Every structure is written in C-alpha cells, then in structure tokens.
Amino acid sequence: MQIKPRKIWEKGTDLNKAWLEYATENERQKYLELNNHKMEFGNDIGRNIQLVGNLLNRPNQIENLKDELRNSLIQKLKKGDLLAFGYSIYPTLAGVASRIENEFWMLATCKWENDEAHSRFKAYHRIKIINPDLFPDLDLIPEIGRPSKAAIREKAILRCIDKIPEFELLTHKEKAELIRAEIKEENPDIDPYGPGYGDDVIKKQVNKILKSI
Structure with a gap:
C-alpha cells in the first residue's frame, strides 16, 4: 500500500521538537530536570554555594545536552531509523512535501528554530520527522526507476x-x-x-x- 507524502508529513513531528521527542526517556527526563529552575536553599552555606554554582552552569549544561540530542537525531536520520519529510526550497521550490534522503543528512546543517536544513546542493523547510513504525504496512519509498x-x-x-x-x-x-x-x-x-x-x-x-x- 502506498500513501501520499503529504499524509505522512502531517503525522510527523517538527524538526525543532523531534530531537526531544525521539530522545530516550532518561535523556528527556534529564533535559526537563535541567530546565526546572526550582532550587531549595537551606542553612548549609556550603551546599547553598554549590547550588548557586550549579544554577550558573545550568545554561551550558542545557545547551550541551541539546546539542547531543540533536546530533543523535541526525544519526538516526542518516541510518534510516527515522524518516524526514519536508518541502524543497533549493534547487527547486516545491509546493508538496517529499521524502528527504538519508544521505542528505551527512552534510546537512540545520536551522532548528525554522525547521530547515541545508546542504551544498539541496535545502528543505517545514521539515517533519517520522517514526516508520507508524506505517508498518505502507510502502513509504516506492521505487521509481534507477537513480542517475x-x-x-x-x-x-x-x-x-x-x-x-x-x-x-x-x-x-x-x-x-x-x-x-x-x-x-x-x-x-x-x-x-x-x-x-x-x-x-x-x-x-x-x-x-x-x-x-
């Protein structure tokens, strides 16, 4: 059974959310804990100083973990564990969503906040990430002749x-x-x-x- 790319795209997760959506449960929990700024200070001055130090270092920890999770997502896209669909903006501007090849992610750079990814030869926006397990009975990538x-x-x-x-x-x-x-x-x-x-x-x-x- 085949399905139009648009229908698959509609069930996807925005690129800028997918790195957290497809992280492991432990990774998600760690990220959420780092973003919880609530701290309880007590009478122990040494502990309070440590808490303040942790608080000051927290932005770096958050960004480092975010980078790790984003890189993990890219690795999954390279291997085909996850699929990406988006709208081409280069070399041609497309009005319909299409499958983004795994190889694209080998040299791609992402504009995460814009749900965009660019390489030397191609660029896509409105990118969404798909778990192929959502479509176990569908032919997601029908063969259309041999590539050039x-x-x-x-x-x-x-x-x-x-x-x-x-x-x-x-x-x-x-x-x-x-x-x-x-x-x-x-x-x-x-x-x-x-x-x-x-x-x-x-x-x-x-x-x-x-x-x-």
Whole structure:
C-alpha cells in the first residue's frame, strides 16, 4: 500500500521538537530536570554555594545536552531509523512535501528554530520527522526507476566521507576504489568500472563535494 507524502508529513513531528521527542526517556527526563529552575536553599552555606554554582552552569549544561540530542537525531536520520519529510526550497521550490534522503543528512546543517536544513546542493523547510513504525504496512519509498549515475556516485561518496575520517587525505586512486566498492555494495548489479564510474568523473565529483563541506 502506498500513501501520499503529504499524509505522512502531517503525522510527523517538527524538526525543532523531534530531537526531544525521539530522545530516550532518561535523556528527556534529564533535559526537563535541567530546565526546572526550582532550587531549595537551606542553612548549609556550603551546599547553598554549590547550588548557586550549579544554577550558573545550568545554561551550558542545557545547551550541551541539546546539542547531543540533536546530533543523535541526525544519526538516526542518516541510518534510516527515522524518516524526514519536508518541502524543497533549493534547487527547486516545491509546493508538496517529499521524502528527504538519508544521505542528505551527512552534510546537512540545520536551522532548528525554522525547521530547515541545508546542504551544498539541496535545502528543505517545514521539515517533519517520522517514526516508520507508524506505517508498518505502507510502502513509504516506492521505487521509481534507477537513480542517475551522478546520484549513485554522490551517495557512495557521502557514505565514504561519513565512514572514513581520513578520506580527504587519501589519493584520488584510493578514493575512487573505495567509492566503487561502496557503489558495488549498494548496487550489486552495477559495474563500478563501467561508463560513468571512471577515475576522472569520480575525482571531479569528489572534489566538488569536499569543497562544499
């Protein structure tokens, strides 16, 4: 069974709320406790001083935890544990919601308060996060033909960048071999040494992506 992306989008959680919504129960509780500014002072001066110190440090603790929870959300989106739907604003302005690919999150930066995310090549707003378990019987991502060779290369390159910290330091030949291995793993029926997957074309696309990071 298929369902229109708009219907899925409507059941999602705004990006700026999803990092807390999809945190663990312990993480949520910790965040809520940090935001509870109620403190009870007593006659113990040493304890009171400690409480004041904790209070002054609380904004930093809140921001650090918020960053951790947001990063955790991005990791879940990269792996596909959660799905994102939004409205494209670049390179084309869309009037309908669409699925945001997992690979987008590898190089994306978020404007959390605006429910927006941007990368070098794409940008979305009105982003909502979906738990795929809400749609166990639905075909969320129907296949519509094979992606272009450029899209296949880009996906493999982004995966290599994400998985290999020293990727940028490798030789062009080493990068190309790793990218071809990634292409073959994701697309067993593709010849990663065939037309469209030569060293020169891979090198150009790698350089373009690395410059955008």
